[in-house]
Amino acid sequence: MNPTTPTPPGAQTAPSTHAPLAQAGAATAAVPKSRWVAVVGIIAVVLIGLNLRAGITSAAALYHELQTVLGYGALVASFLPTIPLLCFAFAGLATPALVRRFGVEKAILFALFLLAAGLLVRAVPTTGALLAGTVLAMSGLAVCNVAMPAFIREHYAAKTSLMTGLYTFTMSGGATIAASVSVPLAQQLGSPSLGLAAWGILGVGAMLGFLPVVLRAHRKSAKTDKPRVSMWPLLRTRLGFLITAIFTLQAFLAYGVMSWFAYILTATGLSASESGIQFGIMQVVSVAAGMILLAIASRTGMMRPALFAASGATIAGVVAMLALPTSLAVVPAVLFGLGLGIFPLILVIISRSGRSTAETTALSTIAQSLGYLLAALGPFGVGLLHSATGDWTLPLLMLLVAAVALLMVAFLLTSQRTPRTTGPRTVA
Numbered sequence: 001m002n003p004t005t006p007t008p009p010g011a012q013t014a015p016s017t018h019a020p021l022a023q024a025g026a027a028t029a030a031v032p033k034s035r036w037v038a039v040v041g042i043i044a045v046v047l048i049g050l051n052l053r054a055g056i057t058s059a060a061a062l063y064h065e066l067q068t069v070l071g072y073g074a075l076v077a078s079f080l081p082t083i084p085l086l087c088f089a090f091a092g093l094a095t096p097a098l099v100r101r102f103g104v105e106k107a108i109l110f111a112l113f114l115l116a117a118g119l120l121v122r123a124v125p126t127t128g129a130l131l132a133g134t135v136l137a138m139s140g141l142a143v144c145n146v147a148m149p150a151f152i153r154e155h156y157a158a159k160t161s162l163m164t165g166l167y168t169f170t171m172s173g174g175a176t177i178a179a180s181v182s183v184p185l186a187q188q189l190g191s192p193s194l195g196l197a198a199w200g201i202l203g204v205g206a207m208l209g210f211l212p213v214v215l216r217a218h219r220k221s222a223k224t225d226k227p228r229v230s231m232w233p234l235l236r237t238r239l240g241f242l243i244t245a246i247f248t249l250q251a252f253l254a255y256g257v258m259s260w261f262a263y264i265l266t267a268t269g270l271s272a273s274e275s276g277i278q279f280g281i282m283q284v285v286s287v288a289a290g291m292i293l294l295a296i297a298s299r300t301g302m303m304r305p306a307l308f309a310a311s312g313a314t315i316a317g318v319v320a321m322l323a324l325p326t327s328l329a330v331v332p333a334v335l336f337g338l339g340l341g342i343f344p345l346i347l348v349i350i351s352r353s354g355r356s357t358a359e360t361t362a363l364s365t366i367a368q369s370l371g372y373l374l375a376a377l378g379p380f381g382v383g384l385l386h387s388a389t390g391d392w393t394l395p396l397l398m399l400l401v402a403a404v405a406l407l408m409v410a411f412l413l414t415s416q417r418t419p420r421t422t423g424p425r426t427v428a
Contacts, residue, residue: 047205063080070193072130095146246346313341
């Protein structure tokens with residue numbers, strides 16, 4: 001098959017070297033040639049994944065203690081949780097320029113430096129240091145978010161499902177561990193600020209673990225002009241628009257559900273501890289669901305069923321929240337967890353899209369920057385509608401509409417009319 005021949009997304013899900021996608025990416029993929037290089041690369045991906053949500057969930061668990069110790073008001077308290085999404089939206093826009101100028105490996109190393117530095121700055125027990133460190137760290141996360149699909153495409157084009165699964169599994173694991181131990185860690189250190197900053201050590205570890213990958217890429221890099229890909233014309237292509245739409249909808253739903261699920265359960269009768277247990281069940285199920293759905297999607301022609309399963313589970317979860325009593329909260333918890341498993345599927349789609357690493361980076365940038373910006377409306381909209389109506393029915397119906405739209409976009413994205421290689425305009 002000619003690499004530029006348009007082929008449907010749903011038909012390019014197998015990660016084997018016999019897949020059409022692997023043929024399309026053969027010219028640009030730099031698959032590790034030795035076992036040592038492969039092992040180092042896998043370790044680096046694991047370390048990066050562990051970092052990409054730990055800085056967020058560790059802070060979320062300590063917000064109450066931080067406000068008590070630092071004494072900031074309601075405005076800062078409301079702004080802190082929105083910083084990650086805003087940084088993901090705006091700082092991520094710088095990623096294509098960084099990748100083009102320095103290469104994807106050095107761009108990720110720089111992002112890890114920002115992440116570690118920002119987390120360590122939060123050791124200073126002042127509100128200014130907390131805000132500045134959070135912005136710095138989340139900006140590093142934003143670059144990593146956008147660059148990782150391109151990194152996986154360039155180095156593991158024949159194993160995108162496997163490497164994306166490893167990456168997202170460790171990301172979810174890091175988030176869960178950080179949320180669980182951040183409070184006792186802060187208590188042991190005697191300060192919530194030090195409890196936050198301790199996660200900077202993990203960021204430093206990721207930098208050191210990724211350094212061999214960067215050095216090898218630097219030695220092998222060719223001194224040639226790299227094409228610049230304009231990302232904004234992507235929104236005028238079917239592929240670019242649909243990838244952006246599906247990323248936006250899943251992020252809208254994910255942050256809307258994760259921000260309010262436990263709160264809704266508590267407000268409708270469960271104790272705070274019981275609501276926390278249900279939230280934990282949702283997170284654990286989401287990790288397993290991501291792995292299972294990736295295994296399904298890695299088989300030829302199975303990406304669409306995997307996307308449908310995740311989207312359908314989210315729809316069923318919202319319906320369960322509307323129809324079932326709070327005593328059966330475990331049902332929507334499991335269903336929402338299954339629905340959250342769609343995230344790694346979308347990263348695989350991004351990694352396999354475009355004709356080059358530059359195009360993949362552009363797709364990732366536009367999808368994640370716009371997606372996270374619009375996703376901020378999810379938790380905000382749920383809270384606003386609840387405040388206006390005094391009830392949870394309308395906010396849940398809003399999530400239901402978004403979940404149905406997610407299913408429809410998944411259908412369009414995996415149709416025969418959506419070519420995987422229809423991409424952005426390349427500028428010399």
